[in-house]
Amino acid sequence: MQTYDFIIVGAGSAGCVVAERLSRSGRFSVLVLEAGGTDRRFFVQMPLGYGKTFYDPAVNWNYRTEPDPGLAGNADHWPRGKLLGGSSSINAMVWIRGHRADYDGWRDLGNPGWSYDDVLPAFKAIEDNEAGANQWRGTSGPVHVSDCTSAVHPLTKRYIHAAEQAGLPFNSDFNGASQEGVGIYQISTRDGRRMSAARAFLRPAMKRANVRVETNALATKILFEGRRATGIEYEQRGRTFRVKAGREVILSAGSINSPQLLQLSGVGPAEHLRSLGIEVVHASENVGRNLEDHVGINYTFKGREATLNQLLRPWWGKMLVGMQYVLMRSGPLSMSMNAGGGFFRTDPALPRPNMQLYFQAFSTIIPRTGERPILTPDPWPGFSIGLSNCRPSSRGEIMIRSSDPRQHPRIMPNALSTEADVAEMLAAVKFVRRIAARPALKEFIVEEIVPGPSVTSDEALIDDFRRRSGTVYHPVATCRMGPDQQKAVVDPRLKVHGLEGLRVIDASIFPTNIAGNTNAPSIMTGWKGAEMVLEDAG
Structure with a gap:
């Protein structure tokens, strides 16, 4: 079984950032597993081309929710990126950070290090803002933000x-x-092309000898030894592989796939997992719950x-x-x-x-x-x-339907x-x-x-x-962050409560949704999360 220091599941908005930051020094080996394929497609790179990717199964998970009473019984279409860059490769590119009080609210829920003053340096470091630098904006980062x-x-x-x-x-x-x-609106483009997380972060990282990216690689299970995550099982082109993480397994699969993989691996609501014949590794009632969406x-x-x-x-x-x-x-x-x-x-x-x-x-x-x-x-x-x-009080959930990782989970937004x-x-x-x-x-x-x-x-x-009405594609909080494992899935360092060697770094950890589009905050989460991983790695 091949060993890497870090295994990252998901090459989306956060995962691309984590891969780039963890590999930058050359000290650590990094494996990125992405269920989708390449982002080098014309309608992905052309900004207004996302109308063509909205239903395209080649780049889109094409999730469908359960019939929702709050939406007159409609089953809503939930596009999510299934390619390098994840949803940053098929989104509408509006670059919004959120309100200062959103992040101060995260801190006040018991999450030190996540106030607005804490995350602002990360936002500035990420940006190359065409409007120029000031006390809020940066101009030397990897994500070019266009003034339209x-x-x-x-x-x-x-x-x-x-x-x-x-x-x-x-x-x-x-x-x-x-x-x-x-x-x-400012948008994440450069020279008329989409500035996805793949373009900004992963493509530069892929040039390094210590980074390996596997596409069309569906993670099916987190491997555990006792309560420590030790690796990932994944399927690729009809074959099953196992890889080992010497330091950490990091889930950056997004607000749908991160809780799905945890549940498939025995981490989640115990009664639900047992009803599907899944052995419980760690009972965590909040995995998949507390879903918020705009x-x-x-x-x-x-x-x-x-x-x-x-x-x-x-x-x-x-x-x-x-x-x-x-x-x-x-x-x-x-x-x-x-x-x-x-x-x-x-x-x-x-x-x-x-x-x-x-x-x-x-x-x-x-x-x-x-x-x-x-x-x-x-x-x-x-x-x-x-x-x-911006701040709906409605809450939903995402739960697996079976032990089959290829079956889409049950999504119930409970909108309105x-x-x-x-x-x-x-x-x-x-x-x-x-x-x-x-x-x-x-x-x-x-x-x-x-x-x-x-x-x-x-x-x-x-x-x-x-x-x-319908989703505007901003689901969060299904692995939400908080100090109390009875109410949250990960702690303020993004480590999964009750387990070792396992973190979640993506929008699923948001304690509450932010006011605005969630791509920029997801990228910031990747930046901050990688920073924490590096600090803990010494």
Whole structure:
């Protein structure tokens, strides 16, 4: 059995960072096991190409939740990256760190080293921010963060003006002094290409002699000797292999696959594991539980003038933007669909924003089989204002269905299952209409297409957002961090409670969700987690 100092399961947003940092000194040997394949695909590297990867089984786990009562019984589609870079290779690239109070809240839950002041140096070290360095931003890190101010569609400026007319302040940097307000999103791209964790961290690490990356390698079981994790069993091209970790096994498989692998290996809710014939190595009732996710919805409008729909839909428009991208790495294909956005409070009495906004200068309400129709939008001039909740109180769970590692786990989000979540979503969709009714946008709008002007009562609005809402792809907390093993899975050093030689380093350890997109915090978690591993390794 071959031995490495560290075995990392998952080459996603956090795992790529961990691999790069642990291998940098040359002292340690590192094996990375990735269930998916290469990220060197055109539609992965082209930023707006993620519409093509949204359902593609070659790069996407394509999870489906259980029918969710809070979403009118819908079974939601949960895309997760199954390739080098993980979900950072198929996401919308919006670069948001979260609110200062999010991380101070982590610290206050008993997690020293995770306050905002503790994580800010990591965020700055990660970034190469095009907007320049200051007390919040860095400019020498591996992740290039693009300033899209000069490249967004002109309609985005109308949206910003309308949101200001609705009472939101303009905010030039949601990762700066304050998060609240409206503005243009920074995105993780460089020179018109996606800046995934694989591109920023793993590709440089793969050039080192002490790093081995195995793709199409599905981890099936953590190997234990007593209560110490000693290695990983994995399947690759029809064969089963076992590898040994001389120092630590590190799970960076994400909020779905990390709890899944723990449960498959006998670490999790004891009664559930025994019911599936799995021998319990360590009873940990919180593995897979405490699932949090952001839930979102779009309101879509028809405009009086051309939007990106009229450029991206016709053949000549596709040819034009395609040539612009291939020749100059610029234009709509080099951007995210979410150009503008913001954060607001549904109640002025709240201490911080509880809702996030997204603006898209095109619309995609006409479905297409097998893909998200970003590159083939609606035939009329359309645009959308979307929103998602930042701190939902609803909690779900992820549990394996059987001892078969190839079977997708049971995902039950329990979205919008609390009165508080429903009430704030109701207030939020009303605010979206307030923005659309401000003069800067009102003069541009012909009509509201979805949900439409007939949906006005509270009951009708609630029914609509239950039927049309869905994940915005930010699941966390299924292996959450905390000092008490009765309430958490890992300790503040990210070591699994009750076991040795085993850590979890990915978004599943978040004690609570952050306000905003979770890719940047996941990368930060990889950075901080690797730092802890190196400290403990001497």
